[in-house]
Amino acid sequence: MILHEKHKKFRQKVKDFADNEVAPRAKELDIKHEFPWDLVKRMAELELLALYVPKEYGGAGFDVLSYAIAVEEIGRVCGSTGIFLAAHSSLGVYPIFVAGTEEQKQKYLIPLARGEKIGSFGLTEPNAGSDAAGTQTTAKLVGDEYVVNGTKRFITSGSVADIIIFTATKDPAMGYPGISAFIVEKGTPGFSSGNEEDKLGLLGSITSELVFEDCKIPKENLLGKEGEGFKVFMATLDGGRISIGALALGIAQGALDASVKFVQENKRSGKPLKKSQSIQSMIAEMATEIEAARLLIYQAAMLKDHDMPYTKESAMAKYYASHIGMKATDMAITIHGMLGLTKAYPVERFMRDEKLMEIGEGTSEIQKIVIAREILGK
Amino acid sequence: MALIAFNSEQKLIQGEVRKFSRTELEPIAGDIDKNGVFPVEIIKKLSDLGLSSLIVPEKFNGADIDTTSLCIVLEELSKVCASISNILAVNNCLVAFPIMNYAPEQMKEHYLKKLAQGEIGAYSVDLGIDAPDANINVTETDGDCLVSGRHDFVLNGETANFFILPVCLTNGKALYLCEDTAGIQQIKHQILGMRAAGIVGFEYKDLRLMGDKCLLSADKAVHLLKKIQDYSNIGFSAISLGIAQAAFDASVKYSKERRQFGRAICEFPMVQEMLVDMKTRIEAARLFVYDAAAKFDKGQDYSLSANIARLISGDAAVFSGITAIQVHGGYGYIKDYPVERFLRDAKTVQVLQEPPHDLKSRIAKELLS
Numbered sequence: 004m005i006l007h008e009k010h011k012k013f014r015q016k017v018k019d020f021a022d023n024e025v026a027p028r029a030k031e032l033d034i035k036h037e038f039p040w041d042l043v044k045r046m047a048e049l050e051l052l053a054l055y056v057p058k059e060y061g062g063a064g065f066d067v068l069s070y071a072i073a074v075e076e077i078g079r080v081c082g083s084t085g086i087f088l089a090a091h092s093s094l095g096v097y098p099i100f101v102a103g104t105e106e107q108k109q110k111y112l113i114p115l116a117r118g119e120k121i122g123s124f125g126l127t128e129p130n131a132g133s134d135a136a137g138t139q140t141t142a143k144l145v146g147d148e149y150v151v152n153g154t155k156r157f158i159t160s161g162s163v164a165d166i167i168i169f170t171a172t173k174d175p176a177m178g179y180p181g182i183s184a185f186i187v188e189k190g191t192p193g194f195s196s197g198n199e200e201d202k203l204g205l206l207g208s209i210t211s212e213l214v215f216e217d218c219k220i221p222k223e224n225l226l227g228k229e230g231e232g233f234k235v236f237m238a239t240l241d242g243g244r245i246s247i248g249a250l251a252l253g254i255a256q257g258a259l260d261a262s263v264k265f266v267q268e269n270k271r272s273g274k275p276l277k278k279s280q281s282i283q284s285m286i287a288e289m290a291t292e293i294e295a296a297r298l299l300i301y302q303a304a305m306l307k308d309h310d311m312p313y314t315k316e317s318a319m320a321k322y323y324a325s326h327i328g329m330k331a332t333d334m335a336i337t338i339h340g341m342l343g344l345t346k347a348y349p350v351e352r353f354m355r356d357e358k359l360m361e362i363g364e365g366t367s368e369i370q371k372i373v374i375a376r377e378i379l380g381k
Numbered sequence: 382m383a384l385i386a387f388n389s390e391q392k393l394i395q396g397e398v399r400k401f402s403r404t405e406l407e408p409i410a411g412d413i414d415k416n417g418v419f420p421v422e423i424i425k426k427l428s429d430l431g432l433s434s435l436i437v438p439e440k441f442n443g444a445d446i447d448t449t450s451l452c453i454v455l456e457e458l459s460k461v462c463a464s465i466s467n468i469l470a471v472n473n474c475l476v477a478f479p480i481m482n483y484a485p486e487q488m489k490e491h492y493l494k495k496l497a498q499g500e501i502g503a504y505s506v507d508l509g510i511d512a513p514d515a516n517i518n519v520t521e522t523d524g525d526c527l528v529s530g531r532h533d534f535v536l537n538g539e540t541a542n543f544f545i546l547p548v549c550l551t552n553g554k555a556l557y558l559c560e561d562t563a564g565i566q567q568i569k570h571q572i573l574g575m576r577a578a579g580i581v582g583f584e585y586k587d588l589r590l591m592g593d594k595c596l597l598s599a600d601k602a603v604h605l606l607k608k609i610q611d612y613s614n615i616g617f618s619a620i621s622l623g624i625a626q627a628a629f630d631a632s633v634k635y636s637k638e639r640r641q642f643g644r645a646i647c648e649f650p651m652v653q654e655m656l657v658d659m660k661t662r663i664e665a666a667r668l669f670v671y672d673a674a675a676k677f678d679k680g681q682d683y684s685l686s687a688n689i690a691r692l693i694s695g696d697a698a699v700f701s702g703i704t705a706i707q708v709h710g711g712y713g714y715i716k717d718y719p720v721e722r723f724l725r726d727a728k729t730v731q732v733l734q735e736p737p738h739d740l741k742s743r744i745a746k747e748l749l750s
Binding site for chain 2: 034127130131132133134137156157200201202203204210270279281282285329333336337338340341342343344345346351354355358359361362363366367368371
C-alpha cells in the first residue's frame, strides 16, 4: 500500500507506541480482565483519541485515514485497547463532532477529544440489536427536561464513560421518526451503569448495561434535532464501520505476524516449518486477504476524508475485514497447533477478540444489506 | 438417516447418555469450563454407570461396547460438555485401545481393570509418528530408559493414575506405560477450550521407564502408532460432531425466540442460510463419523474414513461455533449462552494431537502410496 510520507511517519509513531507500550500489556489485560487506564492516558498524551477532529476542538487535526491506521496498529497487538480507541473516537467523539451545537462541542467534544473524559455510545438494547428502530428506551419532554427510562446493553466502555451519547424514543410505536439522540453525563441522577458482561474476548474492554430510571436530562442535551436520532446514529455507524474494519484488520495482521514468527522459529521433523508448503499456502492466503482488506479500509477512509459518499465502501470494508480476520485468526491457531491454544502465544486471544468484529456496530448480515441496498437501490 | 441405523442396544445407550447429560452435565458444564476444574465426581458417576471404560472387554470388567456405541456416547456428551467427552475419548481411544490391541497379556489385565474401576489414563502428545521430539532426552540403560525433558501436552494429564508416553529410541519410537505420576512436574496451561479436560504439560527429570512396561516396542511401533492415531481420530471426530450439533441446536432455538423487525429472526433468509450451512456440514460429518465406526466394528479398513471424518467434523464444528455466535449476535459473544464455549471447544478439539494440515499430509501419503 502506497502511503504519503505523513501517513507513513504517523504509522511508525503509532507502531512504536503499540510495540513498546501496548503489546507488553495485552496478555495481562486479557487474563486479568483489566481496563487499560494507563494506556488511555498515554493515547491522550499522544493525541490519538480524536485524530480527525480539528485542533480547535481538542483533536489532532489529522484525518480519517490516520485514525484507521492508528486503530489498525494498536489492534495488531491488543484488541481490547483497539476497541476502546475505536469506541471512544467513533462513538463518543464523532456524534458530537458531526451533530453537536457549538455549546455542546465546547462542553463535551473538547474534553473527549483531549482524553480528559471518556466517551461511549448507547444504541443497542436487550431487544433492539440489528433492529435499532426497535428502541424501547423513552425520552419524554417535561418542561425543560427530558425524562428518560429504559435499559441499554452491550455498551462498550459504558461503565467507565463520563459522557454518553444515547438514543431514545418519544414513543416506541413510532419507529425511526420517534428516535432522538441525547448526551448524558456520568453521575446524572437516575442514570447508572449496570452489569458488565463476561465475554468471549476483548476482555480488557468493558461492556456494560446502562440503566435510566426517571433520569432527567436538560433539553440542551438533545443531540441534533428531535426525531433525527436515526440520522445521527446512521452517520455515526457509517464512520464507526471504518474503525471496526480497521480493528479487524489489525487483529488479523497480528495473527499473521505471530504465525510468521512461529514458523520462522520452529521446526517439524527436523525441517523448518517455513519450508512446509502447506504452511506457506496458509501464510500466503492470510497475507493476500489481509492486504485486500487493508485496501478496502483505506479506500473508505480516504473517501470520507474527501467528503465523498462512503456508506457502501465502509460496509464492504468492515464486512470483508472481519470475515477474513476470522479466517486468519482461526488459521493462525491451526498453524501453531496445540501451542496456539495456550496463553504462551497471542493467537487464541486474537481469535476470541476478532469474533466481535463480525457483530459489533452492525453485524455482517446488516453490512450485506447495506451493501446490497447501495447496489440494488431501495 | 438411512445409512446410519443404530441397533436397539446402541439406541439404549444413546437414551441413557442423553438422560445423564441432561440431568448431570447440563447444570455444571458452564461452571467447569469457567473454573477449568477436572470433573472428578462426574467421571466417577460415569464410571459407576459403566460409561467410562467403554470399549474395554468384559473379561477386564469393561463395558465392552462397540465403536459405534463409543461414538454415540462421545457425541451425546459433547453436545453438553466437550471436556468430559474428551476425557472419555482419551481414556478409550488413546489409552484403552493401544493396551487392548498391543500390550502383553499381563499388562492388559493390570491396566484395563484399572480403567474399568474408573481410573484415568493419560496420553502424552508428541510431535507425530515419525518425528523425534527435541524437548525430550532419552538415555537407554539395560532394557530401561531414563527420560528428561517435557511434553507440552498430556491429554487427561492433570489427574491421571497412569499414562502412556511415546519415546524415541535408537531404533525408532516406542510407547511406554508409566504409573510414576509423582515423579512428574505438571505444567498448567490456560487452554482456549476443553478447559475442564485436564490437559497439562509434563516435565520429566530422569523418569525411569521400565523395560517391562513397554507397551509397543520400537521395531513394530510405526505402523501401529498410525492405527492408534486413526482410531483416536474416530473419537475426536465424534466430539466435534457433538459440538457442531449443539451449536446448531442452540441456534435453532435462539433464532425462534429472538425477535427483531417484528418477527422471529429465523424468518430471515440470511439466518436460515446460516442454519442450513451448519446442518449441511453436520450431516456430512455424521455420515463419515459413523461410517468410520461401522467399518471398524465390521473389521474393515477404517483408516481413510476415520481421517476424513476427523477433517470434516473438525471443520463442521469450528464453522458451526463461529456461525452459532453470529446467529446469537451480541448474546453469542457473552457467557450467558453456551455458544462461545462451543467455538472454543471446537477449535481446541480440531487441533488436538494432529492439526488439519498434518492430518491432510498423512492422508495424502496413504492415498499416494
